[in-house]
Amino acid sequence: MKIATWNVNSLRVRLGHVLDWISANEPDVLALQETKLSDEKFPVAALAEAGYEAVFAGQPTYNGVAILARRATLGAPTAVVRGNPLFPDEQQRLISAEVGGLRIVCAYFPNGQSVDSDKYQYKLAWIDALTNWLARRDAAAPATVLLGDFNIAPEDRDVHDPAAWQGLVLCSEPERERFRALIADDFVDTFRMFDQPERSFSWWDYRRLGFRRNAGLRIDHVLVDARLAPRVVACTIDRAPRKLEQPSDHAPVMVELS
């Protein structure tokens, strides 16, 4: 079973890349962030034709998340929850559903803009609320996979230039503390279960030739319930779509479960 996440930075612009990528990689589940689409504009038909059932929570212009499930292997997602019941929010950043015997939680964490901004305080509160909500989950419920754009580089090795980024948003210690608290004993960062190339990143700035210089950050993550860890056989970042014309600034991250 293959489970992937991808911040597409506009599903309208990136629909072709998404269709090509799912055709080439055949993920069973694909979580999308920054669809930037109101729900009536979601490309249900194109994805259905590609073999995927979608659930989504969108709004105009900003944010927007979705979970795609491969119909042939999984059918449609069920028990869909939009947002966090503990954190009423007009920004569409969270959707979860049961797929293939798992609880898939697709998250688009706030960016935070800068550590002295109101948006940073909103980011910290949003993360705390997510942590609290996930901590309350029923032990009898399906095992959880939490994946998406966390907008946090957990460690210095996830940053192309740790000195330049020291203390800045995405790398600040309060954000990293919250990443660790979210994981605690409950989740595993699947990427770090395996030997990985040095300087592995999932996002590169459009400016200043960020991708060519590999000036990136690892901010997109797939966390699995600790009891799923024995089933994880791989976690990889696919840089290929970042090389295409008019790419998303994020790369897909994919986990394979046995």
Place this chain on the structure above:
DNA sequence: ATGGCCCGTAGAACGGGA
């Protein structure tokens, strides 16, 4: 050189992203 690019909503620049 402290900004560079990209997206959506505009219907010109601007907010937001990271």
